[in-house]
Amino acid sequence: MSIKINRPGLLTTIQDLGRVGFQKYGVIVSGAMDSYALRIANLLIGNEEGEAAIEITLTGPTVEFEQDALIAITGGDMSPTIEKVPVPLYKPVYVRKGSVLQFGPCLSGCRAYLAIAGGLDIEEVMGSRSTYLRAGIGGYKGRPLKAGDELAINTPGQQSARLIEDLSTSSNGPFSTTSWRVTTNFLKPVSVNTIRVLSGSYYERFTPESRRSFFGQTFKVTPQSDRMGYRLSGPSLQLSESFEMISDAVALGTIQVPSDGNPIVLLADRQTTGGYPRIGQVVSVDISLMAQLKPGDSCRFKEVTVQEAEQLYLKREHELNELRTGVMFKF
Amino acid sequence: MTRIEESIPFDIYPLSETAIILQFGTRIDIHLHRRVKTFTDYLEKYRFEGFIECVPAFSSVTVYYDPIRVLQSEKNGGHSLSKNRSAYDIVCLHMKKMVGELTEMKEDSPREVEIPVCYGGEFGPDLEFVGKHNNLTPNEVIKIHSSGEYLVYMIGFAPGFPYLGGMSEKIAAPRRSSPRESIAKGSVGIAGGQTGVYPISTPGGWQLIGRTPVELFCPNDTIPSLLQTGDVIRFKPISLEEYNEYKEGVK
Numbered sequence: 001m002s003i004k005i006n007r008p009g010l011l012t013t014i015q016d017l018g019r020v021g022f023q024k025y026g027v028i029v030s031g032a033m034d035s036y037a038l039r040i041a042n043l044l045i046g047n048e049e050g051e052a053a054i055e056i057t058l059t060g061p062t063v064e065f066e067q068d069a070l071i072a073i074t075g076g077d078m079s080p081t082i083e084k085v086p087v088p089l090y091k092p093v094y095v096r097k098g099s100v101l102q103f104g105p106c107l108s109g110c111r112a113y114l115a116i117a118g119g120l121d122i123e124e125v126m127g128s129r130s131t132y133l134r135a136g137i138g139g140y141k142g143r144p145l146k147a148g149d150e151l152a153i154n155t156p157g158q159q160s161a162r163l164i165e166d167l168s169t170s171s172n173g174p175f176s177t178t179s180w181r182v183t184t185n186f187l188k189p190v191s192v193n194t195i196r197v198l199s200g201s202y203y204e205r206f207t208p209e210s211r212r213s214f215f216g217q218t219f220k221v222t223p224q225s226d227r228m229g230y231r232l233s234g235p236s237l238q239l240s241e242s243f244e245m246i247s248d249a250v251a252l253g254t255i256q257v258p259s260d261g262n263p264i265v266l267l268a269d270r271q272t273t274g275g276y277p278r279i280g281q282v283v284s285v286d287i288s289l290m291a292q293l294k295p296g297d298s299c300r301f302k303e304v305t306v307q308e309a310e311q312l313y314l315k316r317e318h319e320l321n322e323l324r325t326g327v328m329f330k331f
Numbered sequence: 332m333t334r335i336e337e338s339i340p341f342d343i344y345p346l347s348e349t350a351i352i353l354q355f356g357t358r359i360d361i362h363l364h365r366r367v368k369t370f371t372d373y374l375e376k377y378r379f380e381g382f383i384e385c386v387p388a389f390s391s392v393t394v395y396y397d398p399i400r401v402l403q404s405e406k407n408g409g410h411s412l413s414k415n416r417s418a419y420d421i422v423c424l425h426m427k428k429m430v431g432e433l434t435e436m437k438e439d440s441p442r443e444v445e446i447p448v449c450y451g452g453e454f455g456p457d458l459e460f461v462g463k464h465n466n467l468t469p470n471e472v473i474k475i476h477s478s479g480e481y482l483v484y485m486i487g488f489a490p491g492f493p494y495l496g497g498m499s500e501k502i503a504a505p506r507r508s509s510p511r512e513s514i515a516k517g518s519v520g521i522a523g524g525q526t527g528v529y530p531i532s533t534p535g536g537w538q539l540i541g542r543t544p545v546e547l548f549c550p551n552d553t554i555p556s557l558l559q560t561g562d563v564i565r566f567k568p569i570s571l572e573e574y575n576e577y578k579e580g581v582k
Contacts (some may be wrong), residue, residue, distance in 0.1 A: 020384060022382070022384075022490075023395075024371075024385060024387060025486055025490060025554070025556035026486040026487050026490045026556060027490045027555060028490070031343075080514050089549075114502075125550050125551070126550060133549065134489075134533065135550070144369045186456075198347065200344070201352065247388055247487060247488075247494070248388035248390075248391045248393065249350070249352070249388055249391070249393030251347045251349075251393075254346070267463065271489075272386055273388055273485065273487030273488065273489065280346045283348060284349060285346065303518070306348055306417075310348040314399065314402075317399055322517050
C-alpha cells in the first residue's frame, strides 16, 4: 500500500514531533513546525498523535493514492481537492484507490499537514522520522519529497479500521467524510496576530525604547524565513551596551537579536545553541500561530509570565486529551 | 532571577515554560566548564520525573522538562500542600537541591580522543594564509596545531561540532571575508583564536587547514557524536595516503 508524489510542491517534508534527547550532541529537534496541527491530524484518524505525517508549505503537492486510505488534513488551508471536489479540513476523509489529491491557492496559514491512517512506513533515525534537511537524514532519504517518490503506508490500526469500514460504504464519490469535525481557531483569518512571549534573560539589557517597541509595535515576517527561524522586520532593537555573549542553549520559540537589531524567532530546525542575546521566548501554545505566519504577515508580542505560560500549556494539553477521548467515541 | 548563595554560586531562570537554565557564570573558563560537566553527569544519572534532556554549554546547563509529568510526580509523591506550586517551581527546587549535592561529586578523568588530520593541499586551502598571517611556514602551523591539547567545551552549531578551547594564539587567523558556500565534511579550520572540525557539510567562513577522515557525526550509533562535552582531543598529522587508506578501511 502506498502513495505516489506526482508533483512535490514548494517544500514537502516528512515530520513527526521531532528528535528528542540528542540536543547535547548538537542534533537539532526538527519536527512539525505546527505540532498542534500534526497531533490533531493524527488523532482524527486513529493514529498515535506523534505519527509522522507530510508537512506541506504554501504550495502543496499532488498525491496519488494507489490504495484506499483514511487521511486528515489540518493546519493552513491550501484548498485541497480530490478529483476537483474540495476536501474538508480537520475531518477524517476516506479516499478511494486511484484518487488524486491536489492543493490550490493558500487561503490561510503557511503549512498544512497530511496524515494517513497507519502512518508512513519509514525508518526512524535517532528515535524520529522527521526530516533533518541540513544533515540529510530522517524522513524520506533525508530530503524534501520529489516527483515520483512512492511512500509506503503501514496497515491502519483497529480504531482506524473501524472508521474505514463506516466511511467506505457511505458514498460513491472520490472520497467520503464524517458528519463531525473539529472546530479550530486556525481557520479564522487574522491580520495581526498577537503572540504571547516571556521576556528573555537578556531583555533588561535592551534600551528602554527597544523594550517598549518590542511589546508595543508590529513586526513583519520577512522572506528570509524558513523552518530554522523567522527573521522579522520592524523597529530596530538595540542593547543599552554591547557585551560579550557566550553561546548557550536556545529553544523552540526563542527570540534572539543579532547586532543588526532585527529579531529572529527560532523554530523547528533551529540549532541547539545560539550566541545572540535573547529578548524573549514565544510561549509553547503560540508556536502554532507563529509557524502559520507567512512572509509579509505581521505579528505583535504580548508579555506573559512563566506561570501563565505554564497554565496555557496545561490547558492546551487538557484540550487535546478531551479531543482524544471525544474522537475515540466517534469510532 | 534568584540568586542563591550556596557553596557553588549559580543563577537559575526560565528559558521557556518547558526549559530552565542554570548558569554557573558568564565566562569561558575551565573551572566553570568542570562545574557544568559534573552537574550534567549528575543530572543524567539522577534524572527527575519529567526530565526530557539537558544541553550543557560553556558556563550553563539548560534542562528541558515536561510540566505535566513534573506535576504528576509531585501529586503522586503526596505533596498535596504544594497545590499551587508550578512545574517551574518544582524543577527549580530539584535543581537547587542537586547543585547543593554537587560539592561531594567527584570528577571523572576526561576521555582522550585522537583525530587524524591530513593538513594542507586540497584539504587545507587556507593553510598558507594562516601561516603568512602569523609569519610562519605551513609546516610550523601544522606543528603548532597538532601539538596542542584541546578541551571540548560544548557541542553545538551542527551535529557533533565541538567548541574547542586551547588553541595557540600563534596560529590565530581572522575568518574569511566572504564565507564559502559549502565546506566539506571533516574539514578542520581556524576562526580567530578557535579551531574546529566540521562534522557535516555546511556553509562557513573558517580558514581551512586540513581534513579528517574520521566521522564526527554518526546518526546510526547509540551516541551519535564522536566527541562529547569534556573530552580532550589531539590532532595527529597524516599523509594523503593514510587519509585515503582510512577512508577505504571504513568502507
